[in-house]
Amino acid sequence: xxxxxxxxxxxxxxxxxxxxxxxxxxxxxxxxxxxxxxxxxxxxxxxxxxxxxxxxxxxxxxxxxxxxxxxxxxxxxxxxxxxxxxxxxxxxxxxxxxxxxxxxxxxxxxxxxxxxxxxxxxxxxxxxxxxxxxxxxxxxxxxxxxxxxxxxxxxxxxxxxxxxxxxxxxxx
Numbered sequence: 289x290x291x292x293x294x295x296x297x298x299x300x301x302x303x304x305x306x307x308x309x310x311x312x313x314x315x316x317x318x319x320x321x322x323x324x325x326x327x328x329x330x331x332x333x334x335x336x337x338x339x340x341x342x343x344x345x346x347x348x349x350x351x352x353x354x355x356x357x358x359x360x361x362x363x364x365x366x367x368x369x370x371x372x373x374x375x376x377x378x379x380x381x382x383x384x385x386x387x388x389x390x391x392x393x394x395x396x397x398x399x400x401x402x403x404x405x406x407x408x409x410x411x412x413x414x415x416x417x418x419x420x421x422x423x424x425x426x427x428x429x430x431x432x433x434x435x436x437x438x439x440x441x442x443x444x445x446x447x448x449x450x451x452x453x454x455x456x457x458x459x460x
Contacts, residue, residue, distance in 0.1 A: 318361040322360065340357035343356040349387055369394075
């Protein structure tokens with residue numbers, strides 16, 4: 289890479305643009321893959337649709353509704369750290385607040401079940417001094433951008449028509 293020229297890297301741009309354009313369809317595919325029963329009363333897709341519906345009914349903005357919809361797609365790729373995976377996938381496109389919520393939602397839900405697997409159900413208390421995070425993270429601590437994180441967000445990667453496709457298959 290050290291020997292690459294501007295012209296070399298310009299050749300890669302169309303490939304990168306094509307990859308970025310495929311992100312919404314990949315996420316939709318992962319959502320569809322979650323439409324199988326895994327022992328819970330509802331499928332993971334059903335759960336995601338419930339979360340998005342609740343966010344919508346609570347008056348949350350479109351970005352939060354989409355984050356609620358996709359919050360568990362990391363399960364398809366990395367069940368052990370699904371929260372961090374989905375947060376990393378959508379970080380360039382969402383606010384710092386929503387990134388923080390996605391990244392930590394697994395720890396916050398642990399209050400209900402960590403004690404059953406020998407983990408600390410109060411693990412979320414490490415953020416107890418952060419305003420709004422005791423019950424649910426309504427605001428996030430100031431995050432520092434890393435060099436790999438863009439300083440400007442790319443355009444929105446979701447559209448209502450794309451998401452309605454998946455929702456309509458489930459009556460959502």
